[in-house]
Amino acid sequence: MDAVWKDSSREGLIFGVVIIFFILIGLTVTLSDIVGNTLDLNSDSMIGNTRGLMVTYSILGLWIGIRGANTAERTWSTSLLSSTAAGLTTAVLVGVSVFVVGILDAADVEMRNYLVQLSRPSVQLLIFTKDPVSGSFLTAGIFIISSALGGLLSMATESQRNSQQWQAVFLDRFSNLSLKRVKETFHSSPRLRWVGYGLFLAISLLIPQFLSKYWNYAMGTVGIYVLMGLGLNIVVGLAGLLGLGYVAFFAIGAYTVGLLTAPAPISLQIGFWPALIASVVLAALTGILLGLPVLRMRGDYLAIVTLGFGEIIRVLIRSDLMSPYLGGPQGIRDIAGPTIFGVSFSSEKAYLYLIVIGILLAIFFTNHLQNSRVGRAWMAIREDETVAQAMGINTLYYKLLAFATGAAFAGVGGALFAARNQYTGPADHTLMVSINVLCLLIVGGMGSIPGVIVGAFVLKGFPEILRELELYRLLTFGGLLVVMMVLRPEGLWPAPRRRLELSAEDSSTPVLEDEASG
Amino acid sequence: MSESNAEKTVKPLDTFRIVQAIIAVLFVIFLSWRLYSVISAGIYGPDTWLRFTISGLIIGSVYSVIAIGYTLVYGILFMINFAHGEIMMLGAFAGYFVLEGLNGLVVDQAAGVSFLDQYQILSVILAFVVGMVMAAIVGYYLEKIAYRPLRGAPRLIPLISAIGASIFLQNAAQLIFGPKRRTYQNPSALTRSVGWRIPISGEEVILTYTGALTFVLSILLLVGLYVLVQRTRFGRAMRAVAEDKQTAALMGINVDSVISTTFVISGALGGAAGVMWGIQNGIIYHYIGFIPGLKAFTAAVLGGIGNIPGAMLGGIFLGIVESLGPAALGIDFQLKDVIAFSILVLVLIFRPSGILSEVLTEEKV
Known part of the structure; x- marks a missing residue:
C-alpha cells in the first residue's frame, strides 16, 4: 500500500510541476483561451477564459487520475484511492502556488517585473476572479474531483491495463500501424512507389491553385x-x-x-x-x-x-x-x-x-x-x-x-x-x-525523403495552423527534439534501413527499460 | 580514429599534411607580421595592453569554470552537454533573484539599510550557493530526463537531445523571465568599475574588485574540483567510470549515481560561473548562456577535452586571446567572436587533442 501511495503521488508531483511550469510560461492563459473559444464559453476575466481554464484543469485532472490509478493494484477502491492521491498531490502543489501568487497580487506586489507572465489580469484568471483563498481551493478541488473521476474511468475501461504499455502501444499504433501498411507497400513495390510519387506530384502542382495568398506564402516557406x-x-x-x-x-x-x-x-x-x-x-x-x-x-x-x-x-x-x-x-x-x-x-x-x-x-x-x-x-x-x-x-x-x-x-x-x-x-x-x-x-526520419517532407510540414506547417501557440514554438521545438530522441529516434517516417538499425541496437524501447529500473 | 592511423603510417609525401603545414606556416607569418606592424605603430600604450590583459584574464576565468563543466561531462559520457551554457544562464538568474530579494529586505528600519548592504559577504555567498544549487538541480534532472534514456545510443542522438534541451531551457527562460535585460544588483563593496588602481606609464589601470573576486573564485573552484577528482573516493569512482563503465560496475561502483553526481557537480560549476558572470558583467538575459557556452566548449577543446587543468588553461588562454586579439591584429572589436571560433576551428584541425592533450584513449573515440 505504501508503494502505491508513493508511486501515485510521484505521478501527481510531476504533473504539478508541469502545470506550475505552464502557469509560469503563460500557457494556462493561452490554453484557457483556446478551450474557451472552441467550447464557446463566456469568461469573467480580462485575459484568458476562466471557464476554459476550469475545463483545461479538469482534463488534466482526468489524465492525472488515469495515470495515478494505473500504478495501483486493480480494485475499485485502490484505484480510486491512488488516483485521488495523485490528484491531491497536484492539487496541493498547484493550489498553494496559486494561493501564494494570489496573496502577493492582493498585496500589490508587481510580480511581472520578475516573472513576466504573472501580470495582474493573468493572476485574476488563475484565482478565477475570486479572492486568493477560494480561488486556490477551487483550483485544488477541480484537480481532486477530476482525478478521482479519472481513476474510476480508468477502472471502468479495463482494457487499458498498464498505462506505460498502453502509451507505447499507442505510440506504435499511431505512428507505425496507421502509416505502416502505406509505407511498406511504398517501399517494397516500385510500381506503387511511382503511383505515390505521381499522386504527390499531382497534389503539389494542384494545391497552389486553391490556396490564399498567405497560405501560398506559408507553403512556400515549407x-x-x-x-x-x-x-x-x-x-x-x-x-x-x-x-x-x-x-x-x-x-x-x-x-x-x-x-x-x-x-x-x-x-x-x-x-x-x-x-x-x-x-x-x-x-x-x-x-x-x-x-x-x-x-x-x-x-x-x-x-x-x-x-x-x-x-x-x-x-x-x-x-x-x-x-x-x-x-x-x-x-x-x-x-x-x-x-x-x-x-x-x-x-x-x-x-x-x-x-x-x-x-x-x-x-x-x-x-x-x-x-x-x-x-x-x-x-x-x-x-x-x-x-x-x-x-x-x-x-x-x-x-x-x-x-x-x-x-x-x-x-x-x-x-x-x-x-x-x-x-x-x-x-x-x-x-x-x-x-x-x-x-x-x-522529426521526419533521417535518411528518408518522405520523412523530410513530413518533417517540414510538421515543423513549419503546424505553427502556421496554431497561430495562437506561436510564442511557444521554439520551446516546443526543443522539447520535441528531446522527446523524439527518447521515444522515437528514427523519426516519423524512417528510412527502412535506418529503422532496422536503430531497433536492432536496442530491441525494446529504451524508455520502458529505464522507467522499469528507475 | 583517422588521426591515429595517419600518424602511424605517415607517408613521406602525404599531400594533405604538407598543404596543412604550409597553410599553418603562412598563417603564423601573417599573424606575426600583423602583430609587429600594430605594435611598432604604437597605437596602444602599455596601459591599454595591461587593461586588455586583465579583462582577458577575468573573462577567461569565467570561461574556464564553464569549460570545466563541459570537460567533466565529456570525460565521463563522451557527449557534449550542449545545454551547459543554459544551465549557467539559469544559475545567473537564481543569483539575480537572491540579490534582488536581499536588496528588498530592509533590516535596519530607521536607516533603511537593506540586508544586501548590511551583510555584504553573506549576501554574495548566498547568491553563489543558491545559484549553484539551482543549476545543480537543473543539471541533475537534465541528465535524468534527456540523457539517461539515451545511454548506449549512437553518438548523434544524445547530441541532438542536448541541442533540444538547450533550445528548450533558453526559451523557457525567455517566456518565464521575459526578454528584458536585467541589471545584477551588486552589494556596494562590489560596485562595478571600482577597484585597485595600478599606475602604469602615467596612466591608471583599474583592477576591479568584481574582477578579482571572479578570478580568485575560479581558481578556488578549480583547486577544489581537482582535489575532489584526484584525492577523494568519489573522484576515484568517477575516473573509473570514465575509464570503463562495465568494469567499474563490476568493481561495485554505482555507475548511474556517479554519472548523476557528475552532472550535479558540473551544473554547480555552471551556476557559479553564471553568478560570476552576473556580478562581473552586470547584465543578464535569457541568451547569455549560449555564446559563452560555445566559447567555453572551445576552451575545453583547446585544453584537451576531458582534462581539468587543460580546461582551466584553455579558458584563460581564450579569454586573453579574445581580448588582446582584435587590438593586436588591428581589426574590429566586433570581430572578437570570429577570433574565438577561428581558434576553435584551427585547434581542431591542427591539434585535435588540445594543448594539454585529451585524457581519452583512442578506442573511446
Whole structure:
C-alpha cells in the first residue's frame, strides 16, 4: 500500500510541476483561451477564459487520475484511492502556488517585473476572479474531483491495463500501424512507389491553385525548408556527418543572389537565373573549402566546428568590416526575382510553383543519388568509416561530395528565399535556420525523403495552423527534439534501413527499460 | 580514429599534411607580421595592453569554470552537454533573484539599510550557493530526463537531445523571465568599475574588485574540483567510470549515481560561473548562456577535452586571446567572436587533442 501511495503521488508531483511550469510560461492563459473559444464559453476575466481554464484543469485532472490509478493494484477502491492521491498531490502543489501568487497580487506586489507572465489580469484568471483563498481551493478541488473521476474511468475501461504499455502501444499504433501498411507497400513495390510519387506530384502542382495568398506564402516557406532538408539529409542522413552550420551555405546562396541582382551595394544586376547558378556553385565551393580541413574530425567535433563556422559567417555579415560589401545590419534590398520568357514572378503562387518544381527536381536527384554507388558509399561511411575505407571507398572524396551537394541545396534554398522576400539581411541567417533544418530531418526520419517532407510540414506547417501557440514554438521545438530522441529516434517516417538499425541496437524501447529500473 | 592511423603510417609525401603545414606556416607569418606592424605603430600604450590583459584574464576565468563543466561531462559520457551554457544562464538568474530579494529586505528600519548592504559577504555567498544549487538541480534532472534514456545510443542522438534541451531551457527562460535585460544588483563593496588602481606609464589601470573576486573564485573552484577528482573516493569512482563503465560496475561502483553526481557537480560549476558572470558583467538575459557556452566548449577543446587543468588553461588562454586579439591584429572589436571560433576551428584541425592533450584513449573515440 505504501508503494502505491508513493508511486501515485510521484505521478501527481510531476504533473504539478508541469502545470506550475505552464502557469509560469503563460500557457494556462493561452490554453484557457483556446478551450474557451472552441467550447464557446463566456469568461469573467480580462485575459484568458476562466471557464476554459476550469475545463483545461479538469482534463488534466482526468489524465492525472488515469495515470495515478494505473500504478495501483486493480480494485475499485485502490484505484480510486491512488488516483485521488495523485490528484491531491497536484492539487496541493498547484493550489498553494496559486494561493501564494494570489496573496502577493492582493498585496500589490508587481510580480511581472520578475516573472513576466504573472501580470495582474493573468493572476485574476488563475484565482478565477475570486479572492486568493477560494480561488486556490477551487483550483485544488477541480484537480481532486477530476482525478478521482479519472481513476474510476480508468477502472471502468479495463482494457487499458498498464498505462506505460498502453502509451507505447499507442505510440506504435499511431505512428507505425496507421502509416505502416502505406509505407511498406511504398517501399517494397516500385510500381506503387511511382503511383505515390505521381499522386504527390499531382497534389503539389494542384494545391497552389486553391490556396490564399498567405497560405501560398506559408507553403512556400515549407517548400524551401523541404529543399534544404533534402540537402542536409544527404550530409547528415546519408553520410552521417552532423553539420550545424548549414545556415552558412543558406546565407551564401541568399547573399550571392542579393549581390548579383540588387542595385546596391554593388550594382551588377545580372538577373536571377545566372545569379542562382552562381549561388549554387559558390555554396558548393564553400562547402568543399570548409570540408577539406574539417572532414577528418570525429562526429561531435565536426558539429561544433560547423556551428562555429555558421556563427563566423553571421558575425561577419553583421560587422562594420563587411558592411560596405554586404550591406551590414540593413541587409540587401530590391533583390530581383526570376523571369521566364519575359514574365516576371511576382505572386506568391508563382513562387510556390517554382519551389515545388525545385523540390521535385531535388527529389529526383537525391533519389537517384541515394540508390547509386555514391549513396551506398555514403551509407557505408555513416555505418563505419574505418570499414568503409578498408572496402576501398575513398572516404574523404565521398564526404566532400556529400558536403558540397548539401551546401548546393542550401544555396538554392537561400537564393529562392532571398528572391521571394526581395530582401536578405543578418536576421534571416541565425543559428535557428540550421537547427530548424536539422529538426525537420530528425522529426521526419533521417535518411528518408518522405520523412523530410513530413518533417517540414510538421515543423513549419503546424505553427502556421496554431497561430495562437506561436510564442511557444521554439520551446516546443526543443522539447520535441528531446522527446523524439527518447521515444522515437528514427523519426516519423524512417528510412527502412535506418529503422532496422536503430531497433536492432536496442530491441525494446529504451524508455520502458529505464522507467522499469528507475 | 583517422588521426591515429595517419600518424602511424605517415607517408613521406602525404599531400594533405604538407598543404596543412604550409597553410599553418603562412598563417603564423601573417599573424606575426600583423602583430609587429600594430605594435611598432604604437597605437596602444602599455596601459591599454595591461587593461586588455586583465579583462582577458577575468573573462577567461569565467570561461574556464564553464569549460570545466563541459570537460567533466565529456570525460565521463563522451557527449557534449550542449545545454551547459543554459544551465549557467539559469544559475545567473537564481543569483539575480537572491540579490534582488536581499536588496528588498530592509533590516535596519530607521536607516533603511537593506540586508544586501548590511551583510555584504553573506549576501554574495548566498547568491553563489543558491545559484549553484539551482543549476545543480537543473543539471541533475537534465541528465535524468534527456540523457539517461539515451545511454548506449549512437553518438548523434544524445547530441541532438542536448541541442533540444538547450533550445528548450533558453526559451523557457525567455517566456518565464521575459526578454528584458536585467541589471545584477551588486552589494556596494562590489560596485562595478571600482577597484585597485595600478599606475602604469602615467596612466591608471583599474583592477576591479568584481574582477578579482571572479578570478580568485575560479581558481578556488578549480583547486577544489581537482582535489575532489584526484584525492577523494568519489573522484576515484568517477575516473573509473570514465575509464570503463562495465568494469567499474563490476568493481561495485554505482555507475548511474556517479554519472548523476557528475552532472550535479558540473551544473554547480555552471551556476557559479553564471553568478560570476552576473556580478562581473552586470547584465543578464535569457541568451547569455549560449555564446559563452560555445566559447567555453572551445576552451575545453583547446585544453584537451576531458582534462581539468587543460580546461582551466584553455579558458584563460581564450579569454586573453579574445581580448588582446582584435587590438593586436588591428581589426574590429566586433570581430572578437570570429577570433574565438577561428581558434576553435584551427585547434581542431591542427591539434585535435588540445594543448594539454585529451585524457581519452583512442578506442573511446
